[in-house]
Amino acid sequence: MKLLVAISGGADSVALLLRMVHAGHDVVAAHCNFHLRGADSEADEAFVRSLCKRVGVELHVKQFQTRDYARGHGVSIEMAARELRYEWFEELRRQVGAKYVCVAHHADDNVETFLLNLSRGTGINGLTGMQEIQGNIYRPLLRCRREELRKWLRQRGETWREDASNNDTAFRRNKIRHELLPLLREMNPSVERAICDTMQRLATAERIISSEVAERLKQVMHVLPDGVALETEPLRDDPLGEELIFRVLRDFGFPSAVADDVASHLDDEGGSRYDTATHICTRTLRRIEVRRRPTDVNPLVLKMGENILPDGGVLEMSVFEGTPDFSRRECAYLDAASIHGPLVYRGVRRGERFAPYGMRGSKLVSDYLADRNYSRIDRMQARVVSDKEGIVWIVADRVGARCAVTPATQRIILLERK
Numbered sequence: 001m002k003l004l005v006a007i008s009g010g011a012d013s014v015a016l017l018l019r020m021v022h023a024g025h026d027v028v029a030a031h032c033n034f035h036l037r038g039a040d041s042e043a044d045e046a047f048v049r050s051l052c053k054r055v056g057v058e059l060h061v062k063q064f065q066t067r068d069y070a071r072g073h074g075v076s077i078e079m080a081a082r083e084l085r086y087e088w089f090e091e092l093r094r095q096v097g098a099k100y101v102c103v104a105h106h107a108d109d110n111v112e113t114f115l116l117n118l119s120r121g122t123g124i125n126g127l128t129g130m131q132e133i134q135g136n137i138y139r140p141l142l143r144c145r146r147e148e149l150r151k152w153l154r155q156r157g158e159t160w161r162e163d164a165s166n167n168d169t170a171f172r173r174n175k176i177r178h179e180l181l182p183l184l185r186e187m188n189p190s191v192e193r194a195i196c197d198t199m200q201r202l203a204t205a206e207r208i209i210s211s212e213v214a215e216r217l218k219q220v221m222h223v224l225p226d227g228v229a230l231e232t233e234p235l236r237d238d239p240l241g242e243e244l245i246f247r248v249l250r251d252f253g254f255p256s257a258v259a260d261d262v263a264s265h266l267d268d269e270g271g272s273r274y275d276t277a278t279h280i281c282t283r284t285l286r287r288i289e290v291r292r293r294p295t296d297v298n299p300l301v302l303k304m305g306e307n308i309l310p311d312g313g314v315l316e317m318s319v320f321e322g323t324p325d326f327s328r329r330e331c332a333y334l335d336a337a338s339i340h341g342p343l344v345y346r347g348v349r350r351g352e353r354f355a356p357y358g359m360r361g362s363k364l365v366s367d368y369l370a371d372r373n374y375s376r377i378d379r380m381q382a383r384v385v386s387d388k389e390g391i392v393w394i395v396a397d398r399v400g401a402r403c404a405v406t407p408a409t410q411r412i413i414l415l416e417r418k
Contacts, residue, residue: 002026003138004098006089007052009044009161012104014051015149016141018158020102021055028096029059032085034066036077037165044161060096062088078171093136100138105130108146108177111195115176121256123246125210128203129196145192209240213247216240221248227279227291232266241266245288252279252290262288273376282376294381299346302385302415307345311383313418315345315395320414324405330418332385332393336411338403341388343415345395348382354391357404365394372397385415 005020007013007029020027031048035041045061052059070080089101110129117126132142141149153160169175184191216238222229228248235241246259253276262283265272274281281290297310307315324333348365355362363371369379383395392403396417405412 001100002028002096002098003100003102004089004093004096005029005057005102006085006104007031007048008104008163009047009051010104010163011150011153011160012106012141012146014158014160015153016102016104017051017057018055018153018156019140021057027057028092028098029057030089030092030101031059031061032064032081032088033061034064034081034084036066036081037163040161040163044163047161058096060092062092090136100133100136102138102140104141105139106141106144106146106149107196108192110142110199111181111192112173112176114195114199115180116173119172119176123243123250123256124202124206125250127199128206129199131203209243213240213244216244217248220244224289224291227252227289229290230288232283232286232288235263236266248288248290249281252276252281254279254281254290271376280377280380284375287375289375289377291377294377297345297347297383299344302343302345309345315385316414316416316418317343318414318416320412324412324414329396330416332395332399332415333405334392334399334403334413334415335405335409336413337409339387339392339413343385343387343392343413345383345385348379348384352391354384354394355401356394356398357401358398359401365391368394369397 003020003025005013005017005027007017008031017027017029029048029052031045033041033045037044049059049061064081064084066077066080066084069084070077073080073083075083086101092098093101114127114129120126130139130142132139165171166174167178169178181191188194220231220234220238221244222231230245230248235244238244242259242263245263246256249259249262250256254274258274258281262272262274262281265283267285268283269285271282271284273283275293278293279290280293281288295311300307300310302315302317304317304319307317309315319336320333325331326333352365353362354365354368356368365382365384366379369382374382382397384391385393385395387403389402391400393399393415
């Protein structure tokens with residue numbers, strides 16, 4: 001079996017590479033130079049190149065401008081390095097035909113991850129630790145201790161590179177390693193083993209709960225084109241209701257505090273809204289929705305024929321002859337003589353009003369849509385067609401009174417959303 005082994009030059013990854021080679025696997029190595037440690041980064045790369053040449057392993061090296069990536073994506077240096085390396089590892093794995101990307105996480109890393117997640121707040125899944133195989137990632141050393149790996153290397157006369165930043169307690173993981181764990185060992189010298197045993201028991205509990213959660217979600221969750229919706233009524237008396245909410249929101253990137261807030265206000269009449277960079281969660285008395293964050297659209301001046309819409313789909317404009325079918329919500333039949341200026345497809349403007357056909361006077365578009373039972377997210381996603389005097393059609397809903405077809409209409413413009 002071909003394996004792609006990630007090697008930094010540190011003791012753990014050196015031990016991983018050599019163990020995979022000694023076990024007879026077909027190994028290809030991958031090294032990331034993140035250019036974060038000046039001359040040390042170059043020395044790490046040189047060490048890895050020398051090691052791979054000595055043991056006869058094919059090596060791929062990738063140069064990253066990590067700080068530029070972090071600034072451009074608004075993430076920490078640590079997160080930037082993680083995103084860059086795993087994206088490249090997967091690309092390289094496919095390229096070389098390897099079954100797995102092997103990484104050097106060991107038992108001590110798993111304990112630190114447990115404590116790190118515990119300090120942040122997490123569900124049971126966050127306390128089960130890393131798994132030996134997760135997708136295309138393989139962690140062969142997960143049952144080994146850090147010091148065992150170093151002892152194994154010393155016995156074979158192997159060397160490795162030390163990263164001084166591993167001692168910097170400004171990083172939370174290092175603070176756990178160098179400050180918290182020594183305190184815990186004073187209370188229990190075998191605290192790492194105790195935590196590993198706890199993680200195994202929690203992993204068993206997680207499998208049982210996940211199975212039950214999946215069954216419950218079939219009853220209360222509806223899949224939407226851009227997200228999901230949960231009916232709140234059955235959640236109120238369900239012992240797993242809070243867990244269901246937590247797991248659904250977690251999968252869309254919402255922190256546990258949001259799930260706690262949503263779960264504790266299921267009986268409230270008023271609605272709430274919570275945001276991530278990619279999704280919005282709204283809560284009402286009857287429903288919790290998690291939907292993709294609506295995007296703004298650039299106004300599009302419509303022409304006769306097909307118009308490719310900026311948010312997907314097609315809007316066709318044509319001259320209509322025949323008997324209109326007013327039951328079709330995707331169509332708008334407009335009195336051509338009442339249209340002033342070009343028709344424009346766009347989003348709803350704040351405070352904009354609309355005079356719907358069949359109703360007296362005008363209303364705020366937001367109020368009109370709320371009265372029509374549009375969810376808050378649907379109201380944000382609403383699109384309109386307007387001329388220079390205002391809205392002539394709320395797309396897929398209703399035309400404006402000013403442009404509605406009447407018995408006196410001589411020429412009809414048809415707008416059809418496809």
